[in-house]
Amino acid sequence: MNLATARPAKRWWRRAALLLVALAALLGGVSACAKGERPAMELVPPRAVEWRDFLGVNAHFLWFEPARYRQQMDQLQALGLQWVRVDLHWDTIEPREGVFRWDVLDPLMAEIQRRGLKAEVYLVGSAPHATSAPAGSPHPDQYPPKDPALYAKALVLLAQRYPQVDAWQVWNEPNLPAFWRPREDPAAYGRLLLTSVNAMRTGAPGRQVVLGGMGYFSQMPTRGGGLMVEELAKGGLYSLDVITAYHPYSLYPEGDDPKAMDFILRAQQGNAALRAAGAHAIWADEWGWSSYDGPKEEQPIIGVQGQADYVTRRLALMSALDYDKVFLFALSDLDSRAGARDRRYGLLDERAQPKPVYAAVQRMLRLTGPRITPGTAPTLATVPPGLVSIAWQREDGRRLWFFWADAPGQLQLRGVEHAQLHDVLGGGVRALQADAGSLAVPVGTTLSILEW
Known part of the structure; x- marks a missing residue:
């Protein structure tokens, strides 16, 4: 496979080599602090965040009648958001060669345009006339x-x-x-990507093209866990000027091992490697947790409150990491055509009514305002175990400090005389006043935001 058609091969092999070295850390042991107590971590955001451009949602609009997906769009816009990632299943929108379901696609696309929403659309699932499946395949x-x-x-x-x-x-x-049955194949996907990019450049010039969102960090399970993005980079992926996208799902907000905080470390190391290899934009275009009630399927059963907790903590983390855009999975719960776990990822239920996770995200966005810039963390006199800390500043000059810890406790701040403590999950607000130059601040295991 050779994707390198636009730039000198030597340059891209050198960048690919950098990628191979740096991305090895994604799958290796993350550090000795994976054992025992979780260390404290302060994240310094790399840039300002404007939520309308940074945060989007996966939206399965075509699962629903137009009246329902319009309600979903209303709820999305009530959050002040505008980006949606929309799935188009090729096998259902072109059931016969050359026959497209414009009757369902045109109204949806017109509504997206009418509202001024921005869309990333992915086409997946081979149409009947195009599939490479053997005869009689059930899928x-x-x-x-x-x-x-x-x-x-x-x-x-x-x-x-x-x-x-x-x-x-x-x-x-x-x-x-x-x-991608019967097994993942980086060379075959590389050919599909190159063919599609070249066709788009000729037939629809000026449109952004996005790498197929890689599951997790692009590990290939039947090929020893190697990373597909490495194989594509060796073939010249970044000569194509495509947006890099992957889906950093994990069991917990901080990673599969929250003591090691492996999501944070993998995102830091992996995104740095992708930038070094030539990635000009990095999107995490699927991530989230289901509120399903079982039977257990990979993800722990966390319920609706756990979903709100996990999503807001992960959103806080991702805002401070090197992502250009992130898309929560998903805007709405689905009906019984989906499996038990897949049905319950939504911010909204099937009737387009807000779940606790919607309310928590809404509180977070209202508190921060539409745009935040990197701030300076307060001076800590005491640091509880496993403290995660992120400092921002609001457009009106108010300072915001996102934080949570391994276990409930209390910390002491210097240099802050009075502040408001916001409970993102519950919605409570508590006024705090310093005593003898020290501000006592309760800390919990869920996201709190201190404002002063």
Whole structure:
């Protein structure tokens, strides 16, 4: 596979080598602090965050009737957000070659345009006429197309018909066998990507193209856990000027091992490696937790309050890491066509009514205002175990400090005479006053925001 068509090969091999060295840390042991007590960590945001441009949601609009997805859009816009990631399943929108379901697509795209929403749209699942599945396969859509040109043709046709779409994504999670049967194949996906990019450059110039959102950190489970993005980079991925996207799901907000905080470390190391290799934009375009009540399927059962807790802590972390855009999974719960876990990822329930996670995210965004800039953390006289700390400043000059810890406790701040303590989950606000130059601040295991 050779994707390098636009820049000298030597330069891209050198950058790919950097990627190979640095990304090895993603899958190795993260550090000795994985054992025992979690260390305190202060994250320094790399840039300002404007929520409308930074935070989006995955929206399964085509699961619903137009009246319902319009309600979902109302709720999204009530949060002050504008970005949606929309799934188009090729096998359902082109059930016969050349016959597209414009009757369902046109009203949706018109509504997105009418509201001024911004969209990343991904096309996934081979159409019946294009699948490489063997005859009689029960899942023909989960096989890649037999000819990449068939996929590219459909993608370009969609991009031409819907110029209001901001970004088009080539497939979804091609590093996982569930989306690329019989097994993940970086060379085959590379051919699909290159064919699609070249077709888009010719047939729909100026449109952003996004790398198929890699599951997790792009590990390939049947190929020893190697990273698909490494293989693509060796072939010249970053000569194509595409947006890099992956899906950093984990068991807990700080990672699969919260003591090690492996999500934070992998995001820091991995994104630095991607930038060094030539990635100009990095999107985490799926992440989140389900509020399902079982039976247990990979993710711990955390309920609706746990979902609100995990999502707000992860959003706080991601805002302070080197992501250009992040898309929460998902805007709405789904109906019984989805599995038990997959049904309950939404900010909203099936009737488009807010769940506790929606209320918590809304509180967080209202408190910060539309834009925040990196701030200076307060001076700590005492540091509880496992403290996570992120400092911001609001546009009106008010200082904000995001924090939580391993266990409930109390910390002492110097240099802050009075402040307001906001409980993001519960919505409570508590006035705090310093005593003898020290401000006592309760700390819990969920996100709190101190304002002064």
